[in-house]
Amino acid sequence: MEQLFPSLSILSLLLAFGIALVAGFVKGVVGFAQPLILISGLTLFLPPELALAGLIIPTLVTNAMQSLRHGPQAAWASVKAFRVFLICGGITLVIAAQMVRVVPEAVLLMAIGIPALAYAALQLGGLGFSLPRRSSKVEAAVGGIAGVLGGLSGVWGPPTVMYLTALGTPKADQLRVQGVIYGAGAVALFFAHLASGVLRADTIPFSILLILPAVLGMWAGGKVVDRIDQVIFKRATLVVLLLAGANLIRRAIF
Structure with a gap:
């Protein structure tokens, strides 16, 4: 193991393994936050660039796995339904990934953290924000923002979750749609960071x-989510986002 990863100690590898397990479990329950947990945990003891590479x-x-849980046909239906989000997010993700080494980390973290915290706090406090119907313009804007954040940090969950939650998306549909959106973003992220040199x-x-x-971890989390109802699922999603x-x-x- 030390020969394969000469720059990492056994302890660092075990910690990374544990963080990935927890991140997978949370994703299995609420459908997102795996990159957030991985990048937050791994950067405590690893260089940011290696942490970003590790999550990809x-x-x-x-x-x-998440997008195909209900079969290829359901996944393809979600792709067609959210094609505006996917196209806009994919374009901005690829562009933003090339700037990963020049954007200050603190600026990036605040740009993701403040909207996510504010939205979740308002929802949990009873000041709900909802969208009565889908709008191509709103979807394009949210997709573009998610793509920028994803390209720079590997984290594009918060804007996506805020949008789907505001639409009142049912649990099973939200999990599948998140898997499709994040999966498409993950493919774009993979190739973008082959080009950027991170991978x-x-x-x-x-x-x-x-x-x-x-x-x-995701398998274990999936066993949990099957046992909870829509109200608990939404609350758990908002707590994780908060x-x-x-x-x-x-x-x-700090």
Whole structure:
């Protein structure tokens, strides 16, 4: 193991394995937050670029699993329904990924954390925000924002979750749609960071290593989500979003 990852200690690898397991479990329950947990946890003891590389391939694999949970036909229907979101997000993600080394980390973290925290806090406090119907313009804007954040940090969950929650999307549909959106973003992220140099010969093996714990965690989380109703699911989603946003703001400040 030390020969394969000469720059990482056994302790660092075990910690990374544990963080990936927890991230996969949370994703299995609420359908998102795996990249948030991975990037937040891994950057505590790893360089940001290696942490970003580490989350890319596990995210690709688990999102494919999530989007195909109800079969290819259901996944394709979600692709067609949210094609505006996917196209806009994909374009901005690829462009933003090329700027990953020049944007200050604190600015990026605050840009993700503040909206996520504010939205979740308002929803949990009873000041609900909802969209009566879908709008192509709103969807394009949210998709574009999600793509920028995803390209820079590997994290595009908060804008997507806020949008789907505001639409009142049913649990099963939301999980599948999130998987499709995040899966398409993960593919774009993979190729974008092959081009940016974040994914390369010395970082890809680390990312591959984290697939197994992420998948195991997601499997366990899936067993939990099947037992909870729509109200509990939405509340759990908002709590995770609140904590994720608060953690990102904390990292930006300190």
